[in-house]
Amino acid sequence: NAGVMQNPRHLVRRRGQEARLRCSPMKGHSHVYWYRQLPEEGLKFMVYLQKENIIDESGMPKERFSAEFPKEGPSILRIQQVVRGDSAAYFCASSPIDRGRSGYTFGSGTRLTVV
Amino acid sequence: RKEVEQDPGPFNVPEGATVAFNCTYSNSASQSFFWYRQDCRKEPKLLMSVYSSGNEDGRFTAQLNRASQYISLLIRDSKLSDSATYLCVVNPPNTNAGKSTFGDGTTLTVKP
Numbered sequence: 007n008a009g010v011m012q013n014p015r016h017l018v019r020r021r022g023q024e025a026r027l028r029c030s031p032m033k034g035h036s037h038v039y040w041y042r043q044l045p046e047e048g049l050k051f052m053v054y055l056q057k058e059n060i061i062d063e064s065g066m067p068k069e070r071f072s073a074e075f076p077k078e079g080p081s082i083l084r085i086q087q088v089v090r091g092d093s094a095a096y097f098c099a100s101s102p103i104d105r106g107r108s109g110y111t112f113g114s115g116t117r118l119t120v121v
Numbered sequence: 122r123k124e125v126e127q128d129p130g131p132f133n134v135p136e137g138a139t140v141a142f143n144c145t146y147s148n149s150a151s152q153s154f155f156w157y158r159q160d161c162r163k164e165p166k167l168l169m170s171v172y173s174s175g176n177e178d179g180r181f182t183a184q185l186n187r188a189s190q191y192i193s194l195l196i197r198d199s200k201l202s203d204s205a206t207y208l209c210v211v212n213p214p215n216t217n218a219g220k221s222t223f224g225d226g227t228t229l230t231v232k233p
Contacts, residue, residue: 041223048208049223051221097164109170109210110165111167112164112165115164
């Protein structure tokens with residue numbers, strides 16, 4: 007039973023390019039969460055999705071950032087026209103429908119570097 | 122006020138020491154709580170859940186004080202391998218859904 011799979015592990019983009027980060031949740035998990043960790047800072051919530059639905063995007067920057075979790079395939083976090091300040095580690099986590107007392111399972115993250 | 126606050130440390134302790142971290146949370150309706158561990162900017166990993174009655178897992182003890190809205194993590198007989206950042210996590214009142222809120226972490230360094 008594979009864990010949460012994120013790819014790519016490392017991504018380098020020039021300013022102005024687009025970055026696409028992928029996350030495949032654990033088998034049986036229908037909830038996906040994206041968190042961002044800037045250098046020397048803590049984890050900050052970005053967006054919470056279920057299949058074909060965005061449930062909570064209160065942590066997403068208003069511009070350039072979008073996320074989806076289609077019926078088929080991985081969840082995608084898309085950053086358009088990247089800037090240096092987008093350089094960070096982006097972690098995806100998944101959980102089952104009824105999380106109850108369970109914590110998250112995180113993927114290994116995607117380290118985005120904008121040059 | 123932040124939803125979840127932790128003392129960032131760093132805590133530098135010798136091997137064998139006992140060290141405790143506290144974490145306060147602002148939403149009194151929060152239902153479930155966790156401690157995660159993060160090594161060198163890798164992905165956070167669940168260390169333990171925190172139950173109202175307190176719970177112990179080997180050298181680690183977690184406690185919840187609802188009246189004062191804080192949770193604690195106690196590490197006894199510290200090992201070099203305990204060096205990491207410890208993240209306090211609070212779930213919203215409806216624990217079936219919704220984002221978990223992470224503290225910024227407390228850094229522990231255990232020295233020989």
